[in-house]
Amino acid sequence: MIFMRYIILILTITTLLFSDYTLEPSRRAYSRIDKLPKAKVADMWHIPQNPSYYSKQIKTPSRYEIDKSFKRFKKLYFQPWSLYSLDIPSSDFGWEVRFITKKKIYKENGRVIPSYIYKRWIANAQMNKKDTIRTYAITIRHTNVKAFPTDSKFYRNPKKVGEGFPFDYNQNSSLHINVPLYISHYSKDHRWAFVRASYSFGWVKVQDIAIVNRDFIKKFKIGIYAMSIKDNLRLFDEKHHPISLVKLGALFPYSSVTNSYFVATKSYLGKAKLKRVKIKSKNIVAKIPLAFTPRNVAMIAKEFYNEPYGWGGGYECRDCSATTRDFMGVFGIFLHRNSSKQAKDGQAIYIKGLSKSVKKKLIIKKAKPFRSLLYVPGHIVLYLGRYKNEPVILHTYWGIRKNNGSKIITARTIITSTEPGKERKDVKERSKLINTLKYIVNF
Numbered sequence: 001m002i003f004m005r006y007i008i009l010i011l012t013i014t015t016l017l018f019s020d021y022t023l024e025p026s027r028r029a030y031s032r033i034d035k036l037p038k039a040k041v042a043d044m045w046h047i048p049q050n051p052s053y054y055s056k057q058i059k060t061p062s063r064y065e066i067d068k069s070f071k072r073f074k075k076l077y078f079q080p081w082s083l084y085s086l087d088i089p090s091s092d093f094g095w096e097v098r099f100i101t102k103k104k105i106y107k108e109n110g111r112v113i114p115s116y117i118y119k120r121w122i123a124n125a126q127m128n129k130k131d132t133i134r135t136y137a138i139t140i141r142h143t144n145v146k147a148f149p150t151d152s153k154f155y156r157n158p159k160k161v162g163e164g165f166p167f168d169y170n171q172n173s174s175l176h177i178n179v180p181l182y183i184s185h186y187s188k189d190h191r192w193a194f195v196r197a198s199y200s201f202g203w204v205k206v207q208d209i210a211i212v213n214r215d216f217i218k219k220f221k222i223g224i225y226a227m228s229i230k231d232n233l234r235l236f237d238e239k240h241h242p243i244s245l246v247k248l249g250a251l252f253p254y255s256s257v258t259n260s261y262f263v264a265t266k267s268y269l270g271k272a273k274l275k276r277v278k279i280k281s282k283n284i285v286a287k288i289p290l291a292f293t294p295r296n297v298a299m300i301a302k303e304f305y306n307e308p309y310g311w312g313g314g315y316e317c318r319d320c321s322a323t324t325r326d327f328m329g330v331f332g333i334f335l336h337r338n339s340s341k342q343a344k345d346g347q348a349i350y351i352k353g354l355s356k357s358v359k360k361k362l363i364i365k366k367a368k369p370f371r372s373l374l375y376v377p378g379h380i381v382l383y384l385g386r387y388k389n390e391p392v393i394l395h396t397y398w399g400i401r402k403n404n405g406s407k408i409i410t411a412r413t414i415i416t417s418t419e420p421g422k423e424r425k426d427v428k429e430r431s432k433l434i435n436t437l438k439y440i441v442n443f
Contacts, residue, residue: 289332
């Protein structure tokens, strides 16, 4: 009897050690972000809303272009694991302190946040400790990147147009699971780590990361990688306890020998280890770079359509640059965190100052369907192709400026022309996207 119990115990431990995690279709948690206004304009009725309509217009890139892009993707994705110190430009480093000390910041209810509160955040950040840890880590779940080591939200005056919810300036970005990190230092309360990831930097919770060593890095950089190609999946452990939401664009090392995918987890000592992942449904993960075909570009673009606007990746959603980043990443093209840096990631064609008609003709002539971005300071969009000689775009768009300074709030990922709202007399002509577009960015 004792012997049998011993055997059962050994089998149980063995099962826990070698059994797999599972990745399954799921959904994002419903939240207040789903209650944002969802205004429509004529484009959203009169222009085809299925990306498949435009995907026939693509041109397949050469093998050389694909290989060159993917080589750059891998170099930049894993770059944090080769850093010996923070490489953040001085113009970017410390932006958050300048932001909260130069002008008043507010709570969502409109009350001013007193200086003694934000001075605590600054003290907890102890930026004088920069580069005192100098170690490497990895995210073990989808996580947020904060400007300060706190969950507190802060806003510019919520009473002003375009401020207040969901524009929490402490929400700097979000990171997928399996993202390599360089740790500069920890917060004073040791709950947060100041990290540099491939496309963003800031504070992440220590509970969401694991420390890696050279052996782990060698095993993780296996050479073949896959990505989630369906949005809002969920990772479960051996007992089917949820581990993390997995957004489209999360990377997984892949072994062709054992046909296995891997995810980073954390030991009880805080060290990273690899866990094999079973894929529980067809067509939710694919090796990258995914083939740039009409079927694939339409399939991926459709995953973003109608997702609520999530400033800085907040509320498990995306803003404009997160949408373009995750779309391009599946095809092996690396994009940085914000729109201004993404405009420098490709080959830019300057179009600022041209007339509307000339801009449209140049976009149709020079931009590549599903492989070009259009950039205006503060916003970036994916060019889909043309419809009735009009450029058509997919973008995660907060809203359209009106003559009175307010906005028609769309607050989600939509398909429009470069003049959304042109049928309305109350739309500010000078603020139309077509009039403000600065670059075509080709890849």
